[in-house]
Amino acid sequence: MTSAATAVSRAGSPLVGAEQTAGTATERLQAWWQKYRAYRMTLAELNALTDRELADAGISRAMLRETAYEAAYGFSR
Numbered sequence: 001m002t003s004a005a006t007a008v009s010r011a012g013s014p015l016v017g018a019e020q021t022a023g024t025a026t027e028r029l030q031a032w033w034q035k036y037r038a039y040r041m042t043l044a045e046l047n048a049l050t051d052r053e054l055a056d057a058g059i060s061r062a063m064l065r066e067t068a069y070e071a072a073y074g075f076s077r
Contacts, residue, residue, distance in 0.1 A: 039072035 046054070046064045054060065059067055070076045 035072050039068050042071045043068035 043064060046059070046068055049057075051061070054064075066076055
């Protein structure tokens, strides 16, 4: 390695400086987007359940957003 700013991407090509930061930012954005989509899909599925089905699962309608957030992100706000 010629400098501390050099890193190796998953494909094996070296990334230097701004390219390294952009790759990291892109990966973070992709991870955020996947979690956000999981949140929205979970929320939609929970909203589609009847009140009886939610009661059987121990979830009230007021808890839907918090439950979907915890399922997608792994923690509650």
